[in-house]
Amino acid sequence: AKITFITSDNEKIEVEGESGSVMELAVENGVEGIDGDCGGVCSCATCHVHVASEDMAKVGPAGEIEQDMLELDDNFNERSRLCCQIEISDDIDGITLNVAH
Numbered sequence: 001a002k003i004t005f006i007t008s009d010n011e012k013i014e015v016e017g018e019s020g021s022v023m024e025l026a027v028e029n030g031v032e033g034i035d036g037d038c039g040g041v042c043s044c045a046t047c048h049v050h051v052a053s054e055d056m057a058k059v060g061p062a063g064e065i066e067q068d069m070l071e072l073d074d075n076f077n078e079r080s081r082l083c084c085q086i087e088i089s090d091d092i093d094g095i096t097l098n099v100a101h
């Protein structure tokens, strides 16, 4: 799946991955602002992204534990996800994620 990240500096980074989490893909590609400090277990929020509104249906809503974590973050909004909880698959091909830091 092809995924586009937009960093807080408005830099556009297009990456492509087959499997694993979106956070891992971002870290591998050095996407600024996605740190993945907790290793992808939904407990650090350093992988916080805002999903582009037109891609919300593809990505789907946050899980319950993820939502609790997100609400603690200052930049929380209704398009927030922790991208370590987004699994790469063809279903999310072409999405755009704004780094939320």
Ligand code: FES
Pocket: 023, 035, 036, 037, 038, 039, 040, 041, 042, 043, 044, 045, 046, 047, 048, 082, 083, 084, 085
């Ligand atoms: Fe820590 Fe996603 S990497 S919450």
